[in-house]
Amino acid sequence: MSTGDWIAIAISVLHAAIALVAAVYIAGNRKPSSAIAWIMAIVFIPYIGILFFLLIGNWRLPQHRRDKQAHVSSIFLERTQGLHLASHPDKWPDWLPTMVALNRNLGALPMVGNNTAELLPDYRGSIQAMADAIDVAEHYVYIEFFILVDDETTRPIIDAVGRACQRGVKVKVLSDHIAQFSYPNRKGTTQQLRELGAEYLPMLPLKPFQKHWRRPDLRNHRKLVVVDGTIGFIGSQNLIVDHYHGKKNIQRGLHWKELMCRVEGPVVREIEAIFVTDWYSESDELLLPEAGSVHVGALDPTKMDAQMVPSGPSFDNDNNLKLFAALIQNARTRISITSPYYVPDETIQMALVTAGSRGLDVELFVSAVSDQFMVYHAQRSYYEELLRAGVKIYAYPAPTILHSKHLTIDDDVSVIGSSNMDIRSLTLHMEMMMMVHDRGFCDRMRLVEDAYREASSQIHLAEWLQRPTREKVFDNLMRLTSSLQ
Structure with a gap:
């Protein structure tokens, strides 16, 4: 054989060895769909595939950050012992105690009573409400936003x-x-905050030369404000103009529609606990005096039970994924989901399809347009299966991006916060959701959903199957990228 033949054989053997090693290494503790996608990428485009895997193949934060999360979680578990009694479990549906236990075991925070909440669907109105709350602060203000x-x-x-x-x-x-x-x-924003006297820190900075290397697309996607441990804000909204300063957004007339929630009561200290954890992760300063024990006092049956659920790559589990899947699986009559980006884990998709097949009233609110080409087409690839199962899909009309993130289950359980129903939020982003048991709060959430439904166009299966072939091709191709995590 010629030298060229021996070189070709050597390359083939090396390629096979790389594929074998990749298969063994990648398959460990990874979902099969994700593992297969990565292995195929490495087999068919080995150099580029390996490079991308090294860059974005690890979906967890570095060990030192996970250790900080575990340390703070243990502190809050200890400080909140017995607080599961400070709620109204006798009023919960029979399946809810296991959800509360799940959240407590994964996120370290209990379900607590004596809370009130106000929904803030107006973009500028919610910003003014946060400013008004800051104006009454006497001791401290914590502000944390993705943008x-x-x-x-x-x-x-x-x-x-x-x-x-x-x-x-x-x-x-x-x-x-x-x-x-x-x-x-x-730079002007951070400089302005510091000149005003605020302490500012960036979250998840990339510091490859300080042993802080991580997957570069991991993000802290949380949104919160805490004032004196008594007033809190959570939800979907970033602190930025509603077109995000994007030239294409402005040209298309796009603007974002959000839902924020103003909260008072013991659960505010749980929102604060999430901020405390993130501040500690970035600064080594543990703000325990401000983040101390949650005090509930005498229970008021007219107020709601609430529980914060933090999630993200600092945890060993996909906390919000498990919560969403369990809620959908336990629903008895009705499920309403609002998510601007619906690229679900297969667990979520199967749970929704099963719920529809069980005869539940299941609806999904999405946007008719999007600012993200790949996500927009990937999510559309899931619609046919949902529609065939009886899930109703409503598309909120352009030029609005429906960016709210919330669920309502049956008549009295609600979830609201920062997490999309997509793989990035379910696995790769730091997120936070609040689970609420209260009929009145659920009714108010349903009024918001009613307004979405009235403004939206329902997607019907027969019409959906007739969409242009070009769109079907893009939808299916973009779906393939969702497992590369």
Whole structure:
């Protein structure tokens, strides 16, 4: 044989060895669909596939960050012992105690009573509500958002931070480090906060030369405000103008529709616990005096039970994925889901298809348009199976991006927060959701969903099957990318 033949044989043997090693290594503790996708990528495009796997193949944060999460979780487990009694389990549906236990075991925070909540569906109105709350702060304000930009829309909050600092209130602010690079006035925003007297830190900064290397697309996607441990805000909204300063967004007239929630009561200390964990992860400063024990007091049967559920790659489990799947599987009559990006784990898809096949009233609210080409087409590939199972899908009309993230289950269980129903939020992003048991709160959530339904167009199976072939091709091709995690 010629030298060229021997070289070809050597390359083939090396390729086979790489494929074998990849199969053994990648398959460990990874979902089969994800493992197969990565192995095929390495087999068919070995050099590029290996490079991408090294860059984005690990879906967990570095061990030192996971250790910090575990340390803080153990502290909060200890400090909240017995608080499961400070709620109304006698009023819960028979399946809810196991959900509460699941969340407690995974996220370390209990279900607590004596809470009130107000839904804030107006974009500028929610920003003004947060600014008004900051204006009454006496001791401290914690602010954490995936995206935080000082612009005309968010100016009320920036001004309120300045007034709080002048009063001697301690203000600590977090925002995602990499996300900030996508928007204008990044340096100006952080400089302004520091000049006003606030302490600012970026979340999940990339520091490859300081032993802090991680998968670069992991993000802290949480949104929260805490004022003196008594007032809290959570939801889907980032602190930025509603077109996100995107040139194409402005040209298309796109604007984002959100849902925030103002909360008072003991669950605010759980929101604070999530901020405390993230601040500790970035600074080594553990704010335990402010994050101390949750005190409930005498139970008021007219107020709601609530439980915060943090999730993300700092945990050993996909906390929100398990919560969503379990809620869908336990629903008895009705499920309503709102998610701007629906690219689900197969567990979620199967649970929804099964719920529809069980005869439940299942509906999914999505946007008719999107700002993300790949996600937009990937999510559409899941619609046919849902529609065949009887799931009703409603598309919120352009030019609005329906960016709210919430669920309602049966008549009295609701979940609201920052997590999309997609693989990124279910596995790769730091997220937070609040689970609520309260008929009145669920009714108010349903009024929001009723407004979505009235404004939306329902997608019907017969029409969906007739969409252009080009769209079907894009939908199916983009679906293939969802398992590369």
